[in-house]
Structures are given as C-alpha cells and as structure tokens.
Amino acid sequence: YIAPLKSLARERLKEWQKRLGSKPLNWRVLELSGDTHHDQGALEKADILICTPEKWDLVSRGWRGIAETMSGTSAANGKSFVKRVKLLVVDEIHLLGEERGCVLEAIIARTRFISHVLKHENGDTQSGEPEATRIVGLSTALENPLDLAAWIGIDTTSHKPSARRGMYNFRPSVRPVPIVAHVQGFSGKHYCPRMATMNKPCFAAIKHHSPEKPV
Structure with missing residues (x-):
C-alpha cells in the first residue's frame, strides 16, 4: 500500500x-x-x-x-x-x-x-x-480516467461496458455515511502551495457549515 x-x-x-x-x-x-x-x-x-x-x-x-x-x-x-x-x-x-x-x-x-x-x-x-x-x-475525481486506466493495464479500447471491469466510479450515494458537499474554489496549480492556501478558509468553512462538530 x-x-x-x-x-x-x-x-x-x-x-x-x-x-x-x-x-x-x-x-x-x-x-x-x-x-x-x-x-x-x-x-x-x-x-x-x-x-x-x-x-x-x-x-x-x-x-x-x-x-x-x-x-x-x-x-x-x-x-x-x-x-x-x-x-x-x-x-x-x-x-x-x-x-x-x-x-x-x-x-x-x-x-x-x-x-x-x-x-x-x-x-x-x-x-x-x-x-x-x-x-x-x-483517486478523487479525474479528468482523464481512461488514459490513467489504460496506463496501469486496464483494457479501455472496447466500447462494451463489460470490457472495462477494472475501472469503477463510486458515486456519493454508495458512501456508508451520507455527505453534504460545499464547493469553494482556490487558485494554484501545484499541490503543496494550494494545500497551504486552503488551510484557514477550510477551517472557517467547516466551523460555518458544521458548528457543533469537532474539526
């Protein structure tokens, strides 16, 4: 792992x-x-x-x-x-x-x-x-899942759904615990700087949408 x-x-x-x-x-x-x-x-x-x-x-x-x-x-x-x-x-x-x-x-x-x-x-x-x-x-949501799937060895050339048995998209409805999503955008292409920029706004958003739960 x-x-x-x-x-x-x-x-x-x-x-x-x-x-x-x-x-x-x-x-x-x-x-x-x-x-x-x-x-x-x-x-x-x-x-x-x-x-x-x-x-x-x-x-x-x-x-x-x-x-x-x-x-x-x-x-x-x-x-x-x-x-x-x-x-x-x-x-x-x-x-x-x-x-x-x-x-x-x-x-x-x-x-x-x-x-x-x-x-x-x-x-x-x-x-x-x-x-x-x-x-x-x-992974989280991807823009090019077929490219990534083909790269790791999944057959994505066939148009039959049965041929893509190695790739799965788990929708939010299958979560064991329901979730309500709130989207807030942040600029920045690189992962680490973007994560640092998001820290304080994310904390404030959590306190706003879930004030009675621990952060």
Whole structure:
C-alpha cells in the first residue's frame, strides 16, 4: 500500500494492525518509511507493507535481488521479496500530475515491468492471462480516467461496458455515511502551495457549515 504522506501511512498502520493483525487472519502489517527500519527477516515475513512513494521506489529498485552479488554480502537477495508482491495499492494516484508524481510513475512503471517479466518466466505468455501483480489506483475525481486506466493495464479500447471491469466510479450515494458537499474554489496549480492556501478558509468553512462538530 503506497500512501502519499507519512501521517496517512501511520493511520493505515494503526487501523490495519487492529483489523487484520488479530484473529482469525493474524497478518503482519509493517510501515516502511524514512522514520522506520526493519530487518530483512521482518520484511520477508510481512503480509502487508505500508510505504511512502519514495521509500518503495528505493526498495523496489533492487527487485532482482542481485545488486550486491559482487560484494558477497547477505543482502544480495535482500530485496527479492519485491517479486512476491501480488497486489500494489496506490492511494491518491491523481498526484501523478504533481511535483512528486515522477516517483509514483516510476513505481507503477517498474511494477508493470516486473509483472511482465514474472509472467514470461512462469510461461503465461497468452494475452488473456492475468498479470503477476495487480495494480489498484485510488483517486478523487479525474479528468482523464481512461488514459490513467489504460496506463496501469486496464483494457479501455472496447466500447462494451463489460470490457472495462477494472475501472469503477463510486458515486456519493454508495458512501456508508451520507455527505453534504460545499464547493469553494482556490487558485494554484501545484499541490503543496494550494494545500497551504486552503488551510484557514477550510477551517472557517467547516466551523460555518458544521458548528457543533469537532474539526
């Protein structure tokens, strides 16, 4: 699971350790970011890794597990566990267009390459066979969802709805908790400066529309 922020990664870690780390699943959930360090054994045994984009980009570069073979260290196969990843979930995938988007692009492109290599090694050369690694992108509303879907491997060329089974649009009506939306526009093309500009107006808007609820 790729989280764009360390705070979101920690939030998911606490939530999933509580939900998935107990019986009957007893899955091992680890956070992998610049503030954490785990030995090789812990990474090998983990069922779920929660990472920041930069950390997973660094780790996945050694996916072949042979980067340090010449040195004779035990780390020669240290990152080969990357090849065993069966599901990559990229949260806030719409940030591809922002300053840090190049890291997300590298992660997804590398994952697709690894998936194709493993698929070929396993002899699954037919076009109808599923990829070795499934990629799920979570996003807010997008202007070009078909382009993004095609890039991560979804067939968007057919006009039949059944051919686009990999792309879903969840309307507000399916939310477990109803929501009332109020729209207020802000100028600014770049994500981080725009977020900073929105802080105070958003706080004031929340207090105005929901004065009795905590912020």
